[in-house]
Amino acid sequence: MKAVLMKEVNHLEFVDVENPQPKDDEVLLKIMAVGVCGSDIPRILKYGSHVLPIIPGHEFAGEVIGYGKDVHNWKIGDKAAAAPLIPCDECEWCKKGIYSLCEKYRYYGSRNNGAFAQYLAVKEHNLIKISEDTPFEWGATIDPAANALHAFFRADVKQEDTICVFGMGAIGLFAIQYAKALGIKTIIAVDVNDEKLATAKACGATHIIQSLEEDAVERIWHYTDGKGVSVSFDMSGVPIAQQQAILAAGKMGRVVYLGISHEGLSLPEKAVDNILRYQLSVMGSWNSFSNPFPGREWTEVAELMADRKLDPSLLISHKLELDQMPDVFKKIEKKEIVFNKIMFYPNGIEQAS
Ligand SMILES: [Zn+2]
Ligand SMILES: [Zn+2]
Known part of the structure; x- marks a missing residue:
């Protein structure tokens, strides 16, 4: 062969x-x-x-x-x-x-x-x-989509959550589509690339932020009426986005890191402060598997695709x-x-x- x-x-x-x-x-x-x-x-x-x-x-x-x-x-x-x-x-x-x-x-x-x-x-x-x-x-x-679902399961995301996603690669775009499928009302996509942001919009983002031109954190607090998001995802692995993902989260917010940066991360005082004052949960998400193997991440994605609620062609x-x-x-x-x-x-x- x-x-x-x-x-x-x-x-x-x-x-x-x-x-x-x-x-x-x-x-x-x-x-x-x-x-x-x-x-x-x-x-x-x-x-x-x-x-x-x-x-x-x-x-x-x-x-x-x-x-x-x-x-x-x-x-x-x-x-x-x-x-x-x-x-x-x-x-x-x-x-x-x-x-x-x-x-x-x-x-x-x-x-x-x-x-x-x-x-x-x-x-x-x-x-x-x-x-x-x-x-x-x-x-x-299904693999990148299942990675997105795994991150949602880590943060126990519910329909009433407000979310932002940093990084509109395949996993980020599936996260946007899945949030829409869940019926989430505020779905904010952040990226530096205009084309990827346009795709995010087509995938169901209610707001898009071009983070080279706009202050992503300020915009996110604006779009959430001064509350910050309840769940913030970094799918980019870029340290500045990892920092902003913390600053975007409101009180009792969950922050999920999925993107790999291959470098260190230092946090400004405000971000460290927010982790404690807002009682944030900062968590990692690794790969896409749960019990029974390979997990409901995989079976649910296959069903959502069959029902046309996820659209990989985008x-x-x-x-x-x-x-x-x-x-x-x-x-x-x-x-x-x-x-x-x-x-x-x-x-x-x-x-x-
Ligand atoms: Zn992969
Ligand atoms: Zn083992």
Whole structure:
């Protein structure tokens, strides 16, 4: 089959490799769509992977074309997406059902081969059914959407909350769509990019803030009638936004950090003060899993997509063939491409949209 292999850091090659064979507990998927995750970019360009060489790619969906003898719930032709984490099921955190914190996990696309390829054998345990009329490329975005839902579950978000979201990448935009689906009345999107803010508006943001031109914190307090938001999310991993996420929260507010910054954070006096005076809860959100694995983050997203309450087509900025991938990563490295979700179609674009 054709695949994109990462041989070493910042070195992708479009190559021929052996077709995978499903083990007893695995389903063989014909990969119809696979997205580039924000985490793939530093993994491929800067840090490398836990295992090299490796086929990256962990946001994917495909068609069942075979399975091992212990698989009973799938048949040829079914449509599936997959959760990329393979938890150990033995550590303290797996036993508690908090799989995102597993201490000995494997992962499709970083520790096991992933889906930048025409076929992949995936554990039955990891598969999620997607409905007949859910496009494969939508299925390939369940991962970022499930990350957004996990952050909402961390903060126990309810319909009566007011929210702001910093960072309109895929997870941020899904957060906006999910907030709308929940019936939340005040949904504030913050970004530095006008196009992404326009998409946020289309996704259901009631207010958008261009934070290079406007004072985001002042605007958020204005839009919430001087109360601040009850839940503030940072999906950007940018320290200034992490700071503003705290300053945006009102009394008893919850602040959720999801975006990875790869750097430190210092807080102004006002932010530190607010944490205590307003009794803020500042919490982290990591990955997308809960009990039973892979969790209601995954099943709920699949249902919301089937019901057309989440619309990934607003996020997909590029639709490309697999052989274009090495080139695309060069463009990403040189910042020659403005993108949101870049989608690849290892078995052709026609059947996947
Ligand atoms: Zn991802
Ligand atoms: Zn574990």
